Amino acid sequence: MSRLTYTVATILPSDSDTYEAPDKALGKDGEAPSAEEADEFIQGETILGSGPYEMTDYSPDQGATLEAFDEYWGEAPKTSTVKLQFFESAAQMTNALRNGEIDLNINDLGPAERSALENEDGMVVEAGAAGRIRYIVIDVTQEPFKDPEVRRAISAGIDRQRIVDEVFEGAGEPLFSMIPPSYEASDAAPIENAEGDVGGEKIKFDLWYPLNKYGDTEPDVAETIARSLNETGDFDVTTKSSDWAAEYASNLNTGTYGAYLLGWYPDYIDPDDYIEPFYHSQKTFIGFYGDEEMDQLISDEQAETDDAARKEIFGQIQEMAGEDMPFIPLYSEVVQAYYGEGLCGVENSIDVALHARWYMIGRDNC
Template sequence: MSQKQGNKFTRRKFLKYTGVAGATILAGSSLTGCLKGGEEEKVDTAVIGTTDSVTTLDPANCYEYFSSEMLFNTMDRLTGYKPGTSELVPVLAKDWEANKDTTKYTLPLREGVKFQNGNEMLAEDVKFSLERAINLEGKPAFLLGNIDSVNVVDDYTVELDLKSPSSLIPSKLAYTVGSIVPKEEYNKNEFQPEDAMGTGPYQIDDWQKGSYITLVENEEYWGDSPFAETIKFKFYKKSSQLKMALNGGELDAAYRQFQPLQRQALRENEEVETKSAPSPSIRYLVLNVQKSPTKQIGVRKAIAYAINRNEIDEQVYAGSVEPLYSMVPKGMWSHEQVFKQKYGTGSNIEEAQAQLEEAGYSKDNPLEMNLWYTTRHYGPLEGELATTLKKQIEETEMVDVTLQSSGWGTYASDLDSGKMRLFLLGWYPDYIDPDDYIGSPFLSESGSKSTGSFYANDQAQELINQEKSITDREERTEIFKELQNMCANDIPLLPLFQKKQFSAFQPHIKKESFIMGPAQIFRGNLLNSENWE
């Protein structure tokens, strides 16, 4: 069913009676429409700006940030995260239980939950949704690839049989690929990029690609009613336009993406409120451990000692990022500042020089190496970041760094081939679990090849296999601590900084209601205003 048809959606009464679907909504205002009998209904509305955009509304093929944001607000999944935290909680499932070897999960479902078309969500819909996402082989399908079968026990119970033991399934089900859709509304054999029907607090009312998308309250929603009955997201091509719209009162709120100096100006603007919080997005250096010169542990240690993360934050990003001393980001359970403990917080040039001397280099015989970065993919400041890293490493007076850059397509290909020895990358998690930062994608042998470090350590692989097969958080935490220490000792990866989420809004928006947590999900249903009843 296409959004252009619209006839199967339960629209809000004010849209039915006034015919103003897709009308322009003024920031901070309350849209009013005539009801039957001449009465008027006040609609609490929020207008939010962003430089992101929406590309697809099909959870089986959605793998972009802002498209996912729309699905988080219009659909539900079996599991999710407690707002503002990385704590995994049941959502459409009432709970989950794994067998002893974590190869089977049983999930009892909430009863009485309805889709936006009025039909009740049942176990058959869960089976259809997950199997559809797996079989269509869309961009995020790999997250469900370990599911061997989805079995309906009864109308309100499903069982998942896995191909191999895994404690990660509950976390992976929380991503948008696990969204539950009504089986009668979706084609199992093709994507439906313009459709978004689920059980979430909102439904799509109007979507003009590249311009705006409007959400209206889902009156069938099983949870608490949202404060904002309508949310309109407006898309801007430039962050300068976004900032101007906010300052001009066109927007109630704005987020993603302001440049560092724009963030600073907004923080200094007394007429708007701002809020920041750690992001799950991290940046790091990759060091190829199989090829010279980074094959030498002394070279890798010297680079670790030479890096000054605080200087990067202050000089490149104007205080808008947070120094990171582990591949597991701050705010996530099991985070240990292992690189801070081992290499300190600033440049230790003497220790860096000692490591280089032991590796056979000196001021008269300097190490010559390339530092690679990619243009555009990580934003306009990437060249400045690379230049700052070059300066810090060259302060040893025993290394000559040559900067090299390429577009993302070439960069990704060179990463896979092992051409680059020292290069910059970034990471945003597919699922909110330490495994996705320090486990499978990075320290496993297969993962390290795909990220370019080519790290191979039997002990690390054994620890990863262990943590993936147990569900107890305390036991997994101890394993993740070992893996973090292993990363700091062997340095196939060098964490640099953690991005900060940032939002700015008009004073009438209640600051605590603009949720910003490790899962980085915008909770439209919790957004509230002093102007709304």
């Protein structure tokens, strides 16, 4: 069985005082570091950090240990030692959490494990804003996907709520834009209202999904999408799969797959991180789409400093995305943390980018 890595922490107590996260990282002059100062943190192939912890132990198969960094420029973290432990399955990790072998899990649990923990006495569940998204990549250079009418019809035929309810037992949100609703980037919902006409002819295609990448629910996600489309009478969809490491990842952007499932979570907390990597013809990491008007809109939103004006541009981008439909958003995953009583600060330690701020978590010292 291939090894899956889960973000899990065993929290050990610290005698430090309450820690307040700084508003920003500071450079030598007390302001945000310049590009030159940032370059000083990279020496050859060694990257130097300035965080509250240092890694004192790491094993690819077992986990890692983080110890409070004595020379950290800020206040000491609430927890002096954080142990990250890796598991082969969500079931093993859930049992460890229930037995008190670990203290905290953030995300990466399946519906069965989530349901079991939510009904467990003494278990605390924190749910945050959705930031991780799932979507379908469409190769717009292939038949039958060259026609945007077909792409819009595929999007309209997918019952997103059915995926959330049947596969994830309600733990998620239907997604009608590549930007999750938690960002409130615009009031546009063009994909939700998009319609397409397949011309009375049943469209046949394969929908690909990866194995050993997004968890045990991936086959169910693909099959639910296929059933939704086939039940419209306009499509004949067959699901196919390949192993992520052995085949799937290397076949992206090669034309091997005409329609395939992928996922994304942000590198930084801004709606642009859900737009430029997908829709900009020169800066995209995935897909087969390019349009000069879209490129200009993206440049405009990146340069705009007025929030209201920028929101309007994002609306135009999403309207155009709904017309062209090179990507089909499916659902967003809610950030969820599970932990036993006694920990504090967890609710403030995670964000939509799934960054876990271990230094904010403590035991009765928040």
